[in-house]
Amino acid sequence: MYNNYIKRVIDFILSLVGLILLSPVFIILCLWIKLDSKGPILFKQKRFGKNKTFFYIYKFRTMRTDTPSDMPTHMLSDPDQYITRAGKFLRKTSLDELPQIINILKGEMAIIGPRPALWNQDDLIAERDRYHANDIKPGLTGWAQINGRDELEIEVKAKLDGDYVKHMSFLFDMKCFFGTITSVLKHDGVVEGGTGELHKEDSL
Template identity: 95%
Template sequence: MYNNYIKRMIDFILSLIGLILLSPVFIVLCFWIKMDSNGPILFKQKRFGKNKTFFYIYKFRTMRTDTPNDMPTHMLSDPDQYITRAGKFLRKTSLDELPQIINILKGEMAIIGPRPALWNQDDLIAERDRYHANDIKPGLTGWAQINGRDELEIEVKAKLDGDYMKHMSFLFDVKCFFGTITSVLKSDGVVEGGTGELHKEDSL
């Protein structure tokens, strides 16, 4: 009942309230992005959704317009050279993710769920298949996001996404929601240009 109906209702109501309350923040960020660098305010990118169907995710643009298309940040040789001044702040605070409220309202995403993979992230998609984590809507944040984020290796991230799928419930979503607030305030797991950094640090 929760997974099929109540979760979607909560997502819609909370995202609508969030869009209204955060509209002043949206306006300020739009002006800042436009004044900081040339290019559009919003950035959209092809991602995997529920049951591996495609949709376009929305973000505030944090990188220059000459950044290679459809390439995960960790695969760029020097990601810092492409990130704008405003983008560094937006990515560190996760404010670049705010436009995904639109994706939630459209029913393409949930507030809590596995982060949507890029269409060409075959390794992550394959690992998530093992845990049926591709069978649910991707989320604005999720269990993996508060347990390492960029620091996690693909295998660990996929397993955490599978754990969420297996134990999905209202209380688990509440735990992820408030855990996300703590992680964002502490900037936990944010590693520009890196994935699996936790393992790399342990091996040094």
């Protein structure tokens, strides 16, 4: 009952309320992004959704318009050269993710779930298949996000996504939600251009 119906109702109500309450923040960020660099305010990118169907995710644009498209940040040789001044702040505070409230309202995403993979992230998609993590809606945040985020290797991230699928419930969602607030405030696991950084540090 929770996974099939109640979760969607909660997602819709919270995202609608959030969009209304955060509208002043949206306006300020839109103006800053527009004044800071050339290009659109919003950035959309093709991602995997539930059952590996495609949708376009929305974010505030944090990189220059000449950044290579459809490439994960960690695959860029020097990602910092492409990130705008406003973008650095937005990424550090995770405010660049706010427009995904629109994706949640549309029913393409949930508040809590595995982060949606890029259409060309075959390694992550294949690994998530092992844990049925591609069978549910991707989320704005999730269990993997509060347990390492950019520092996690693909295998570990997929395993955590699988753990979420296995234990998905209202209480577990609340744990992820409040854990995300703590992680964002502490900037835990944010490594520009990095994935698997936790393992790399351990091997040094």
